[in-house]
Amino acid sequence: MRVKMIVAYDGTNYKGWQVQPNGITIEEVLNKNLSNLLGEQIVVSGASRTDSGVHSLGNIAVFDTNTRMPADKIAFALNQRLPEDIVVQGSCEVEDGWHPRYQNSRKTYEYRILNRTFRMPTRRLDTYFYHYPLDVEKMKKAASYLEGEHDFKSFCAIGAQVKTTVRTIYACDVEKEGDIITIRVTGNGFLYNMVRIIAGTLVQVGGGAIKPEAVKGILAKKDRSAAGPTAPAHGLTMMGIEFENVE
Amino acid sequence: MRVKMIVAYDGTNYKGWQVQPNGITIEEVLNKNLSNLLGEQIVVSGASRTDSGVHSLGNIAVFDTNTRMPADKIAFALNQRLPEDIVVQGSCEVEDGWHPRYQNSRKTYEYRILNRTFRMPTRRLDTYFYHYPLDVEKMKKAASYLEGEHDFKSFCAIGAQVKTTVRTIYACDVEKEGDIITIRVTGNGFLYNMVRIIAGTLVQVGGGAIKPEAVKGILAKKDRSAAGPTAPAHGLTMMGIEFENVE
Missing domain, CATH: 3.30.70.660 (Pseudouridine synthase I, catalytic domain, C-terminal subdomain)
Structure with missing residues (x-):
């Protein structure tokens, strides 16, 4: 299934959203912790690729997974693993192929x-x-x-x-x-x-x-x-x- | 002269106001930086000895000094030296012996x-x-x-x-x-x-x-x-x- 998450973060300690070689990013932390949680390789894609130091209360990430964990429970389980400056604010299932950057x-x-x-x-x-x-x-x-x-x-x-x-x-x-x-x-x-x-x-x-x-x-x-x-x-x-x- | 300062801080990284052996405190940072700024040993005394992790927008500190720097300029000069989580919000001269803990x-x-x-x-x-x-x-x-x-x-x-x-x-x-x-x-x-x-x-x-x-x-x-x-x-x-x- 495809899952959509609302992602809040204090951007102070991150080099922005998108994975890059010079430092840790939000995307990277989500990928690592989701992969560990769900036991499969997860790659998220974000709606807004915020810059280093920018904060978020409502950025959106989507990813595909084979998990049997209900989509709405993923937010709670993932928050147990995330550092305190990244907190998922909710998760739900969306249509296959749905992507926040290709929507009005x-x-x-x-x-x-x-x-x-x-x-x-x-x-x-x-x-x-x-x-x-x-x-x-x-x-x-x-x-x-x-x-x-x-x-x-x-x-x-x-x-x-x-x-x-x-x-x-x-x-x-x-x-x-x-x-x-x-x-x-x-x-x-x-x-x-x-x-x-x-x-x-x-x-x-x-x-x-x-x-x-x-x-x-x-x-x-x-x-x-x-x-x-x-x-x-x-x-x-x-x-x-x-x-x-x-x- | 006796100087009164209004002191704001994010208490996250301090073991509270009062000097103590187990970690860095607000009082200690003020003493060190005021002593360096004014070229004499300065010891501040606070109105509210806040606990570890407590924040302030308006705590009060007083100290005695022989400096010829005008009292109201001390805040600006001291802020150049302080870490970014402690910011003095103003300074002024008060009567000799005036202390915030002995006032209504x-x-x-x-x-x-x-x-x-x-x-x-x-x-x-x-x-x-x-x-x-x-x-x-x-x-x-x-x-x-x-x-x-x-x-x-x-x-x-x-x-x-x-x-x-x-x-x-x-x-x-x-x-x-x-x-x-x-x-x-x-x-x-x-x-x-x-x-x-x-x-x-x-x-x-x-x-x-x-x-x-x-x-x-x-x-x-x-x-x-x-x-x-x-x-x-x-x-x-x-x-x-x-x-x-x-x-």
Whole structure:
């Protein structure tokens, strides 16, 4: 059968999702522990191949297995074996061949900025510390221009190989609670580094270096150098993915 | 001059505040780095000697120094030297001999419980994971009986040496936001493990093992064994201390 799992992790101690030679990855830890649990070679495939340091509350992994363990029990059994910074949030059976990357979906990411004079040690791993005051109203306005279907080439890392840089952002909201500013973006797909470049650009808007209205021109230029810098990975969390048809 | 500092820390990697032989402590790290910064032997004294694993956003430390560095600049200079899990949030001069433990004050602690089916890796270090559903309304009601001046002997770790176990709790609120239940307690002082025993008791109330009204009887018994267990240290954060007269 094919199994779908929701995977949460603190990305601090991992070199991202995808197996690679320079360090331990989320995918690798899941493969190893699932293989040990189920007694067969398991290879997971992920919906979002998050970068080193990026966190997740709702990434999706799928894999095929011959086990007779009920699909919904796999999450509980696997969590007994996983390190404490990776926790599966549920598992279920899906149709053979179903894959999260080949489905219409709505992905949501949050980028969190800690905006205050002093760093806060308890939030150092999941927020980007930014010392200068940010104007949240300006950030909200700038974010609104990103909503809708646009060519996001200006918000894509240089060198990324994609057929098209057109994506739809269903919502891009900016909220402040205490000292933490959260940029929440939901879209039908994201280009490489897209949310981090959006965050880096909105920080420049909040600080006054870019006018909110200028975001329209940044989109129109279709040029990475028109947008702001790529904000650091550790402020980013993959929140979840909704699919049109899954079970 | 005497200097007062506000000290925030992630307590995960420390054996608590107070210098002790079995591991590194917050006090020790502050003493070492202040001594190096100011070129003289510095010994800090803390308001709240938090236990191993307890966090802080607003603990207070005082020390005497002959430095000519302005008191308010010490925080910035010290933060350059401190590890990233300890961050001073400000420093100022206070009267000679002023000490946070010998002042009337209002201390606030928060105890956070993550109440959901699966652990959440990004909040594993600052919340106590509790799997069974908790009834927040019952917890709120139970908490209300703790407010006011009471003998909190039932909520004090056995063997603690204190003149009196009478304390005043100005407010004990329970709030739920998403999956996180926060118990916020403000009082004129706290006995050893008092907030963690309150949290352990309120968890039993939320789970149905203790009726909210029973808290009155637990107080009246003046017996540690009448209250619930001591909740784990890592759910506790020292939020801040207000003084009647400081600068």
